[in-house]
Amino acid sequence: MRINDLLLGVVMALLGAITIWASRDFPSLPRQPYGAGTFPTLIGALLVVFGGIMALRGWRRRGALFAWQGEVGPKRVLFCIAMVIAAVVAYIELTPILGFPVVSLVLLTLMIDWLTSHRWVLATSVAVIATALVWLAFAKLLHVPLALGVLEKVVY
Amino acid sequence: MAELQQALSMVFAWDILAIVVGASLFGLFMGAIPGLTATMATALLVPVTFFMEPLPAIGAIVSATAMAIVAGDIPGALLRIPGTPASAAYTDEAYLMGRQGKVGQALGINLACSMVGGLIGVAMLAFFSPLIAEFALRFTSDEYFWLALLGLSCAVLVSGSDPLKGVISMLLGLLISMVGMSSVSGQMRFTFDIPGLLGGISILPVLIGLFAVAELLRRIPEVGRISIPRPPTVKKPFEGVGREMWRYKGGGIRSGFLGTLIGALPGAGADIASWVCYAISRKLSRTPEKFGTGHPEGLVSASAANNAALSGAYIPALVFGIPGDTITAIIIGVLMMKGITPGPDVFTNDAVLINAIFIVFLLANLLLLPLGLLAVRSARHILSIPSGVLYPLILLFCIVGAFATNNSMLDVWIMLGLGLLAYLMAENDFPIGPMILAVILGPIIESNFLRSMIKAQGDMLELFDRPIATTLGCLALLVWASIIFSTFWNMRISAHEAGST
Structure with missing residues (x-):
C-alpha cells in the first residue's frame, strides 16, 4: 500500500515534535549545555524538518492519499497481514495458559492448512514434527523457558 | 606463531567445525529459496548464536551468509529468479547460458568464482585490518564520533534513489536506539514505565522484526498466486569452468579486490558490489556486445565481487566497530551481547580470537565449493518445498527466537510492531539499511559525542582539533551536504516534471 508523502511527512514531523516535547526535562551534564536530552531533541528536530520537507513534496506532487500497487489484490494482502498479526498475538496471549506445544501445534496446523489450500495431512504432520524439533532445540538444548501451561499438570 | 597455533586449535575443534558446516547448510537452504535473503538467514540464526561462545557465533554467521549468497545464484541460473538480491546483477546472464545448454557451466563458474572472490576478500581482511587497527589505536572519542557519523551518513547516501526517505529511516532507527538508560x-x-525497556530495546527482536517478519508479510499474500516452475536438471556442473575462468582471470581478480573495497564502504554491500563489478567488466571487455546474451565474462566478475564484499564489510566492523552493511551490523550486535566491543583494542588484547575468526572465514569460503555442488545437486528438491509450509515455520522460529533473548513476551511484541513498521516502510520505498545501522551506531555516536564534550567542557569546536578528526568531520559534513543537495535537486526535478505535464 502506498501512502502519500504528504501524510507520511506529517506523521514523521508530529513524531519529531512529540520526541522534542518528551525530552524537554532530561537534565544536561554538569557545567555544559549537552546531556541526555541533546540527541533526542536533535533527532526530533531533524524529524520535524525532514518530515516537513517530505510533506511539502507530497503536497506539491498531489496524487491520491492512498494507492494500491502490486499484483495481489488489497483484500488478500490485508487478510494475510491480519492473519500474521492474529497468529503472533494468539501466541503471546495463549502460550502462558495452554503451553507452547499446544499453541505451536494448533497455530502451525491452521496456518499451513490455510496456505496450502487444505492439505491437512501435510499440515498436521509438519506441525507435529516442527513443534517437537523447536521444543527439543530451544527448551531442552538451549534451556529457553518455553511455557508448558496446562501441560505442566499433565507432565509433572 | 604461537597465536596462530592457538587459533588453529580453537577452530579445528569438532564442535566449531560442526557448527560451521551446519550453518553453511542452513545458509544454503535459505539462499537457494527465492525470497529468503542472506540477511534474513542471519537474523534467524542469531537467536541460536546467542547461546554460543563468540567464535562459534561468528563462525556460524560468516559461513551461513557466504553460503546463502552463493546458493542465491542457483535459482537465478535455473529459473531466472535471483535467490538473494546479491545475485540479481547476473541472473539473466546465467539463465541465458542455461538456455544455451550450459547451465552446469554457469553454476560451476558461480561457485568457483565465488570461492576465489571470497578468498581474495579474506586475504585482504587478514592483511589490512591489523594494520588499520594499529593506526586506529590512536583514535579518541572525537575520531570515533566522526567515524560513526560518517558511516551512518554514507549508508543514507547510498541507500537508494530517494535520500530523503533514507534520512527518515535513519532517524527512526536513532529514535529506537535512544530508548532505555543513557x-x-x-x-x-x-521507557513508558515498562520495566522491560529500562535496558533499552534488545537488538535481536529488532533484527527479526525488520528482516524476517517484514519479509514474511510481503511474501505470504503471494503464496499460491505465484508458482515456481520446475527447474531443469543440471548436467556436468564443472565442464569448461577452468577454461573460462582462466580466460577471464584478470576480471575475476580485479572484481575480488574491488568487491572487497566496496564491501568495506559503509552502507554498500554484496549487491552493490556485484552490480558495479558487472558494469565495470562490461566497460573494460573486448567484447561488450556479448554481455546480456549468456556470456561468462560478466558472470566471472560479479560472482567474485559479491562474496569478496562480504569479507570486505568486516574490515570496518572489526577494526572500528562500524558496520559496513546489514550483516555486519548484526555481527556487531552479537559481539556486544557477548561483552566484546569491536575495535582496535580487540586486535591487541584478543589476537587469538581475531586470528581464529580469519581462519573461520577461510574455512567457510573453502566449504563453498563442495557444499555448493551439493546445493546444485539438491536444488530440485529444495525448490519444490511449498512456501505455504515454509512461511508458517519461519514465523514460529521468529517468535521463539525473539522470545529467547530475554525470555520475555515484550520482545515478541516489539518484533511484531517493528515488522509491521518495516513492511509499511518497504512498501513506500523507505530503505531499511540506514535504520538498522542507526540502531547499532546511535549509542556509539551519542556516547562518543558526550565523552568528547565532557573533555572539552562543552566546546563543540574541539571536535575539529585533531587532524584525523578534522578530516573525518569534513567528510561527514560533505556527505550531509550532498544528501541535502540531492534531496532538493530531486524535488526540483519532480516539480519541473509536474509543471510540464
Whole structure:
C-alpha cells in the first residue's frame, strides 16, 4: 500500500515534535549545555524538518492519499497481514495458559492448512514434527523457558 | 606463531567445525529459496548464536551468509529468479547460458568464482585490518564520533534513489536506539514505565522484526498466486569452468579486490558490489556486445565481487566497530551481547580470537565449493518445498527466537510492531539499511559525542582539533551536504516534471 508523502511527512514531523516535547526535562551534564536530552531533541528536530520537507513534496506532487500497487489484490494482502498479526498475538496471549506445544501445534496446523489450500495431512504432520524439533532445540538444548501451561499438570 | 597455533586449535575443534558446516547448510537452504535473503538467514540464526561462545557465533554467521549468497545464484541460473538480491546483477546472464545448454557451466563458474572472490576478500581482511587497527589505536572519542557519523551518513547516501526517505529511516532507527538508560548520564528515556525497556530495546527482536517478519508479510499474500516452475536438471556442473575462468582471470581478480573495497564502504554491500563489478567488466571487455546474451565474462566478475564484499564489510566492523552493511551490523550486535566491543583494542588484547575468526572465514569460503555442488545437486528438491509450509515455520522460529533473548513476551511484541513498521516502510520505498545501522551506531555516536564534550567542557569546536578528526568531520559534513543537495535537486526535478505535464 502506498501512502502519500504528504501524510507520511506529517506523521514523521508530529513524531519529531512529540520526541522534542518528551525530552524537554532530561537534565544536561554538569557545567555544559549537552546531556541526555541533546540527541533526542536533535533527532526530533531533524524529524520535524525532514518530515516537513517530505510533506511539502507530497503536497506539491498531489496524487491520491492512498494507492494500491502490486499484483495481489488489497483484500488478500490485508487478510494475510491480519492473519500474521492474529497468529503472533494468539501466541503471546495463549502460550502462558495452554503451553507452547499446544499453541505451536494448533497455530502451525491452521496456518499451513490455510496456505496450502487444505492439505491437512501435510499440515498436521509438519506441525507435529516442527513443534517437537523447536521444543527439543530451544527448551531442552538451549534451556529457553518455553511455557508448558496446562501441560505442566499433565507432565509433572 | 604461537597465536596462530592457538587459533588453529580453537577452530579445528569438532564442535566449531560442526557448527560451521551446519550453518553453511542452513545458509544454503535459505539462499537457494527465492525470497529468503542472506540477511534474513542471519537474523534467524542469531537467536541460536546467542547461546554460543563468540567464535562459534561468528563462525556460524560468516559461513551461513557466504553460503546463502552463493546458493542465491542457483535459482537465478535455473529459473531466472535471483535467490538473494546479491545475485540479481547476473541472473539473466546465467539463465541465458542455461538456455544455451550450459547451465552446469554457469553454476560451476558461480561457485568457483565465488570461492576465489571470497578468498581474495579474506586475504585482504587478514592483511589490512591489523594494520588499520594499529593506526586506529590512536583514535579518541572525537575520531570515533566522526567515524560513526560518517558511516551512518554514507549508508543514507547510498541507500537508494530517494535520500530523503533514507534520512527518515535513519532517524527512526536513532529514535529506537535512544530508548532505555543513557549510557553516559544514566538518565531513563522513553521507557513508558515498562520495566522491560529500562535496558533499552534488545537488538535481536529488532533484527527479526525488520528482516524476517517484514519479509514474511510481503511474501505470504503471494503464496499460491505465484508458482515456481520446475527447474531443469543440471548436467556436468564443472565442464569448461577452468577454461573460462582462466580466460577471464584478470576480471575475476580485479572484481575480488574491488568487491572487497566496496564491501568495506559503509552502507554498500554484496549487491552493490556485484552490480558495479558487472558494469565495470562490461566497460573494460573486448567484447561488450556479448554481455546480456549468456556470456561468462560478466558472470566471472560479479560472482567474485559479491562474496569478496562480504569479507570486505568486516574490515570496518572489526577494526572500528562500524558496520559496513546489514550483516555486519548484526555481527556487531552479537559481539556486544557477548561483552566484546569491536575495535582496535580487540586486535591487541584478543589476537587469538581475531586470528581464529580469519581462519573461520577461510574455512567457510573453502566449504563453498563442495557444499555448493551439493546445493546444485539438491536444488530440485529444495525448490519444490511449498512456501505455504515454509512461511508458517519461519514465523514460529521468529517468535521463539525473539522470545529467547530475554525470555520475555515484550520482545515478541516489539518484533511484531517493528515488522509491521518495516513492511509499511518497504512498501513506500523507505530503505531499511540506514535504520538498522542507526540502531547499532546511535549509542556509539551519542556516547562518543558526550565523552568528547565532557573533555572539552562543552566546546563543540574541539571536535575539529585533531587532524584525523578534522578530516573525518569534513567528510561527514560533505556527505550531509550532498544528501541535502540531492534531496532538493530531486524535488526540483519532480516539480519541473509536474509543471510540464
